[in-house]
Amino acid sequence: MFFKKKFGQRLILSVGVLVFLSFCSFFLWMEYRHERILLEELENQKRIVFIQIVNPRREGELIQRVQLQRLKEISTNLGATPSRVKLGIARGLSVSLFFTLTLGLVFYFWLRNRLLKPLKAICEGMRIVAAGNTSLRLNWKNTSEVEMLSQEFNRMAGSLEKFHSEIYEKAEENAGLYGEAKKMHQALEETQKQLIYSEKLSTIGQMAAGIAHEMNNPLTTILGYTQIILTEMEKDNPNYEDLKKVEQETKRILKITQNLLTYSRPRELKFVPVEIPKIIDYALELVHHEKKYKNVEVVKNYNDCLPLVKGDEGELVQVFVNLFTNALHAFNEKDKLYKLILTAMHNEEQKTVEIEVSDTGEGIAPENLPHIFEPFFTTKRKNKGSGLGLFVIYAIIARHQGKVEVKSELNQGTTFLITLPENVTKITL
Template identity: 35%
Template structure:
């Protein structure tokens, strides 16, 4: 027999025994329920018989009281007849519940006799009381009681005796059924449990013996002994599995020989691929070096392009103080040339004022050149603490000529801690953002437009710089693409589309992030978040 057949046999026997025990318990429970219902019906009949006697005595007292006070005894009779009919109907229903055999008709006949006798006694008692003269209550009560004992009481006593006998019989039958159920409740589960255990042990031993043989064969096969095969006797699952193991052993022998042949070929292939991989790694390293150099050149070229874009404005910024310096120097030279003797106090004061003004103009030129030198510094690899206030203000100065005719520039960049990075690359980011903000505003409406530079400490580790403008804004369908290379919202010929892409790359290389919020017609806000240098804010 197969393992599946054994398991199905065990399951069938178990289910059969469970059904047998369940059916037996159900039969016992049903018999107990029927016996309990019959006993309850008998008890209710007994109670009705006792209540009938008590109500009869009460009926006599009510008749006598009504006769003495001049009340209506017929109404009292009608009420008692109605109660008696209900009581006897209930008795018949209880008998039908209790008697489900040939004795039911006999019991109903006795109830009919008792009902006729009781109703006849009720009517005769009412008529006797109603027709009796006043003052004869004692005689009436004695006569009615005697009539009840003679006509109704024997039937009631007989009914009581019969019900008590039936109750005793049912009690004895219930006790016998209880003893039988208790004995069967111990015997039947014990027999079923013994049978199931025997069957389970037999199946377990058979399966265990087969599994041990299979396990020993599998261990030999796992240790490399591919020549020792498992015995293939039997038509059960073990026999099928043994045959499968043997076929697998033969296939493993063939695979082992094939593997030995493949290993030699694989070793040669590995040496060849390793050499090719080393050559590819060398080429990849060279390409990566070139890519890094190209990226640095691209960032530097973008800064130079920004400087070129600012050239005209920066030239104007430098030209004004230079003209001022030359004018004052020419004046000083003319004064010195025209002097034949020591200058007067007034001439001396005017000469000093001209030289001081010329020095102030030269200082302005020096500051502009310094800001340009910061932006055009070619070494992007230098990294260290950067004064963000200085960088932002330098970018604002270089973009001032682009902003001057378009909007008011508001700078709120005081008291922020230094960040870690490269000042030239960060200056390039904020200069691009400021120029973009200026180009988003049409010239000629300075009082109505504003560009804000706001720097603040975001938390204990980061500093945030916002560049806000009140320009035309960026449409929602283009907002997601503004950081893509070569994408621009400016007219053709006015932008390369690299500025924001380069800004994003620079900020990402500093461990920060850049985001944008914009609404058409209301303006744009670029938000740059950078990590603090050392993670501590300044007081």
């Protein structure tokens, strides 16, 4: 069958038929022309014959013979009438040209529909697949070759799609691994930073504590003698007030040295299971007398089922007293109502208790934030702060195997997050 044949064969066959038809038409036309010329010639001759016949009878026979001879000449020797033959050829050619063009046009449209269109679509498809859309499939069936090409295209797109999805899967896996590695790296960097920081604090602390220790005895002596002189001195003595100031300042220095000694060489610690809410409440009572406390709304938010932590009650109370004192100092607008939000949560996964002390005070400037745990770092007036509160907190929490973190936004507030490892027994509030 013609339509079942391969396209190449069909193409050659079609061109052959086209050429054959052109030639046929040309020769048919030529035949036709030849006959017409002959007929015309014959007619002419008849006319001659007729003319000759009107001549005397005997000669008529002769004339007819001559004319027949003439006809024969014309038919065998067409070249004898060149203009007529040329005209015939030209007409023949134009008719065959017309035939060829019409057939060519029909052939072109047939070719365009059956081959060019699908080829164009397949090229476009390749471009789409190359751009990444590997889900594209084609369904051209115009010729068996085009159908074959479509199927091959679909097979190629299919394997590319499979390949792509495998690559994506691997890439996702790698991205996950990369993310984890990045997280671990960040955690490591953080720990390293903390280590360096605590190392730095520890060095400064040790040095300061050494100095404090050396100063402690002479200062106690100075304070002792000052107090003896003060008791023996009359109150109206002009030196009395000055000596009172000496006593006051010596007491302040002694408090500092005491703080420094707490950092380096704490008194004998007693680690017992402690209830954090109780510690917090006790510390709140200790700062209750502060003037600013009346402008503060205390919001408590404790987990119902908080585990105990193992710690030294005295030291933990000191931590919260220091934190609350700092918060109160940060509330410095007289008639404003501030909030102190205290949260204690159990982190079951990490097996820790997380305590947040959040205030709505003035906040900490970003440039100060990296220094607040350093000894003697203070932004307060001379007699208001020693810069040792957070330094001591840091040391105490470290002794309890916990950690302390801070978040702060200027004019918004500050949050300290203390994490302590849980003890085994749980308490229900």
